[in-house]
Amino acid sequence: MTGLLGSLARDTGADDTIREIGQQPGIWREIDGIVAASRAELDGFLQPLTARDHLRVVLTGAGTSSFAGQVLATTLARRLGRRVDAVSTTDIVADPRGCFAEDLPTLLVSFARSGDSPESVAATELAEQCLSDVRHLVITCNEEGRLAREHSGRTTSYVLLMPPASNDRGFAMTSSFTGMTLAALLALGGAAYAQVTERLARAAERILRDGVFDEGIDALLARAPERIVYLGSGALRGLAAESALKVLELTGGQIVATSDSSLGFRHGPKAVLNEHAVVVVYVSNDPYTRQYDLDIIAELRSTMAPGSVIAVEAGDDGTPDEGSWRLPGAGDIEDAALALPAVICAQLIGLKAAVLRGIRPDNPFPSGEVNRVVHGVTLHPLQH
Template sequence: MKTAAPETAAPEAADDRQSVPQGAAHTSREIRHQPRLWAETATRLGKERDSLDAFLAPLLAEPRLRIVLTGAGTSAYAGQIARSALARATGRSVVAVATTDITADPTGCFEESGRPTLLVSFARSGNSPESLAATEIADQLLDRCAHLVITCNADGTLATRHQDRANSHVLLTPPESEDQGFAMTSSLTCMLLAALLSLGGDQVRGLAGCPAAAASLLSGDVTDRVTELTGRGPDRFVYLGSGALQALAGESALKLLELTGGAVTALSDSSLGFRHGPKAFLTPRTAVVVYVSNDPYTRQYDLDIFRELSAALPEGHVVAVAARPDGLPADRTWLVDGMADADDAALALPAVLCAQLVALNASLACGVRPDNPFPDGEVNRVVQGVTIHPLQTR
């Protein structure tokens, strides 16, 4: 499968250490170096394209192949964002199921034990208990299961357990993508890109333009607009989108909760689903970000909710993140240049930087240190306190 590699982007601007607030150095750097790391991710994948294709080809030749995209937290959103694009690209059944769901309800997630399955595991560290349990449960319940492990940590338990297995392939993103900050930023996008390139290739439109689009966002006026939005002092945020961009909305809300240490409440939903109860979340101090789809049909629903909420909330509290300006007011649109013809899964790569910047700014405005928003350890970078119970099968 040919790989639509991202175009090489210039390295991110060096951080001015005196201008980065204390406790934000890792998170700030890890947001800004994503364009460069995406180009490195594509280069790494290109070098192992032959071995990867040798692993994937016999699996993708199976008409009944089921591809399960899995991860926990942000890693689960990677699978949800990629799902529909990979289903179209491969012509196979693709589902996104969190490792937390597989671990807690294994027979419900793997009802067809005889169906050939490729389990694609996303993991920043590869040391989360559910990440390990999900692969073991799959092997226990499924008659034919292969594993594609996409991880940022070559020394993580998930990578080392699968490195030399005949039915596994470990795909490593650049070492710098293993974020040192609390929240997943470049780890998410590098793993998502790796999945789209490895299983979708040039069937996923727009991947080549992602680094330039992200670099443009980071150097353009969107950063000022983010500061303007968070400067209005919203005490809650709503993120909305449709399809792949609904999953992006979920990740965006999670990022805000994480980096502000829960000080700013966040909610996500689909553009149509929001009216069915969750709209009660709105107050005059709510900010709303609507991700607008590139699909002409889906886009109509995103524009509808954008207009409706713009009329209901104070001026400037509702913004759109979009790759095309048509139907949107310029002063309330954060434009993702160069992605007008991209699949929404590819658009999500640069678009998520908007959410990361919002979360970073909101965290600092709350007096929270985004590199470690939970200094008392209530929430941990690698989840703790999970007991994996033995699965009894007949």
């Protein structure tokens, strides 16, 4: 393995995380094949639903899995011409009547790495309690997980299994996140994404194999940041949230990471900035949305130290300068797809920051105060 991943020592407790970040281009190609092979069955299940005028699509999951829905929601709404909402399983379980207040025909798309988190199955059960007409698309990396087992064989459910290798063994979700996001984009977006996977994989290989961002990541971490802020607009707002979580998880909370939209950041959250902060802005490929990302970059660069505001954007030249990292070959890709190679930047930042601090990324919480698969949740019955 070359690039930053290949440079990390093998005794740092990062073997799983290194492998799972590095395998993403191959996982994406495999998922493209899985969805293509399942196309007839998927269309037979999905097309009668998406043809319904009043269909509501709810994208759900917990933590990183919920951010997959946030990345996809607005793009799929445009593609389907239907209402698409990203609602976390944790919100559904806590307030099912509020989340399903309108009794509309609903497609619940559940993202789950393991499918064994308490909220995963509970959210699907609560949807069925609150709604008179609900179907389930389950996208999961674990064939043996409870979510997959509960929904396999149902006529009202379709279980789309990811490659076994995508069921990340490391603490933080990496290839599971990008793989499930891609699978939903291909399954629900249809022919519009027929050629996108190979372009995304090649962009990721430039980042991972050729190390086009390694110098920039080293320079960013040489600043010894105590706070990292990720910003993004539209689909990239969800990417910003996932990026912040990756840094927070992999460094065991030693680096405080937060996220917001490019416009929303001014409305109070900007108070997090100090001399030990850096800001990473994901720049939209949409010409209209992009203007707001460029505005906040210019504003922050006028007041912050040189090199502390990074723009991650598509461009033919993958070589970063002090303030701009360009995703190679991604100039005309929709933002929801652009998020896949872009998130690798945050994965690598979190991984190397952890190693530099002596944290073992595969298990950054050895005392168990935060767990890979959440437990300890008491599920309370919904009283009618």
